[in-house]
Amino acid sequence: MNTVFKPYSNDPTAGQASSLLTFDEKLSRSLALSVRATALVFEDPVSRHLLEQMERIAPSDATVLIIGETGTGKELVARHIHALSSRKNNTFGALNCAALSENLIESELFGHEKGAFTGALASKEGWFETAHKGSLFLDEVGDLPLALQAKLLRVLQEREVVKVGSRQPVPVDVRIIAATNVNLEEAVAAQHFRADLYYRFNVAMIQLAPLRERPGDILPLTHHFLKMYAERLGYAEVALSPAAMHVLLNYDWPGNIRELENAVHRALLICPGNVLRPEDFKLSGVRISEQANSISTSSLETALHRLFEQAPPKLFEVIEETVIRSAFEYCEKNQVQTARMLDISRNVLRHKLNHYGLLPGKQGKFTEKDVA
Numbered sequence: 001m002n003t004v005f006k007p008y009s010n011d012p013t014a015g016q017a018s019s020l021l022t023f024d025e026k027l028s029r030s031l032a033l034s035v036r037a038t039a040l041v042f043e044d045p046v047s048r049h050l051l052e053q054m055e056r057i058a059p060s061d062a063t064v065l066i067i068g069e070t071g072t073g074k075e076l077v078a079r080h081i082h083a084l085s086s087r088k089n090n091t092f093g094a095l096n097c098a099a100l101s102e103n104l105i106e107s108e109l110f111g112h113e114k115g116a117f118t119g120a121l122a123s124k125e126g127w128f129e130t131a132h133k134g135s136l137f138l139d140e141v142g143d144l145p146l147a148l149q150a151k152l153l154r155v156l157q158e159r160e161v162v163k164v165g166s167r168q169p170v171p172v173d174v175r176i177i178a179a180t181n182v183n184l185e186e187a188v189a190a191q192h193f194r195a196d197l198y199y200r201f202n203v204a205m206i207q208l209a210p211l212r213e214r215p216g217d218i219l220p221l222t223h224h225f226l227k228m229y230a231e232r233l234g235y236a237e238v239a240l241s242p243a244a245m246h247v248l249l250n251y252d253w254p255g256n257i258r259e260l261e262n263a264v265h266r267a268l269l270i271c272p273g274n275v276l277r278p279e280d281f282k283l284s285g286v287r288i289s290e291q292a293n294s295i296s297t298s299s300l301e302t303a304l305h306r307l308f309e310q311a312p313p314k315l316f317e318v319i320e321e322t323v324i325r326s327a328f329e330y331c332e333k334n335q336v337q338t339a340r341m342l343d344i345s346r347n348v349l350r351h352k353l354n355h356y357g358l359l360p361g362k363q364g365k366f367t368e369k370d371v372a
């Protein structure tokens, strides 16, 4: 990420499906929302819970701390909180603290007066002033130098900034949404991060689970990115083969949603036909032979995949649903036993149960097509 101030880009794209969160078209246009803010996938129960948490936190002005591995959607969540808040018509600024040079960081954040230092040819607003009445997303706050942490703490307490080269404080009204992928408590213990600033940030905390811990999002996200990139590339509809689904569901996704997005984009670029196969996805540490092995043993699901790979998707679905429903009922809805019986992982089973509306408490059923 760079240090450029990033207001919403002018790329409105409205997701239509029911399980995508969307903003109405008028609002999207007036905010010039980017695709990242207009279509979010929250299918897995873990993500649905997160969504509820965001909706509760968003309307207040409370400072938010978002914690999550790289690529889990921290910036997207920050944008969503802003879009749900009363500040939504004002600026959302995003700044990566790790990418700022220590010399420039103070003037970038707080602004500077003309002549404050060599090269300061004109006075300039800092990020805080630009985001006045809006929200400021500070990514990688764990990387802020200690001296800057003290200055930032003062701004949060006093609600005013002093430009470099000036003595005149300027009042600012900015909601801070901070994010980190390092453990800030450990950073505090190691004296790399000020405890008082940590407590200031940590008024409302949102923890984003890695993608491997919310497997119910994997296929809906895949379809979401498939649709998005196919449209951008001007392709007709592209489908996912059952074997590719199997590989995607069984991969660990160390780079989380960003890795999945890039994998789908790349697969679309190299795929020769209109069905993505396992070999179109280049997943780190997974060789195609391993992918093939993973679907070549005696599992019932594998047999179905092989038999019906060429069959119309509807026929495959009907048979698969029947098998899964019967096994689930036979095992008295015990997921561990059902997964064992079908020789599939629990993640895959949970996804299938969700897909066919068989998870306890799930109303009706949805299909991946609903989210694509």
Ligand SMILES: Nc1ncnc2c1ncn2[C@@H]1O[C@H](COP(=O)(O)OP(=O)(O)OP(=O)(O)O)[C@@H](O)[C@H]1O
Pocket (backbone or CB within 6 Å): 001, 036, 039, 040, 041, 042, 068, 069, 070, 071, 072, 073, 074, 075, 076, 077, 139, 181, 221, 224, 257, 258, 261
């Ligand atoms: N729930 C979601 N629905 C749809 N797209 C998502 C979702 N979450 C993340 N993405 C997409 O995944 C990509 C990575 O998200 P984002 O940049 O917000 O992650 P991050 O945690 O801020 O990453 P980093 O730690 O590297 O800065 C983006 O393109 C974003 O639009």
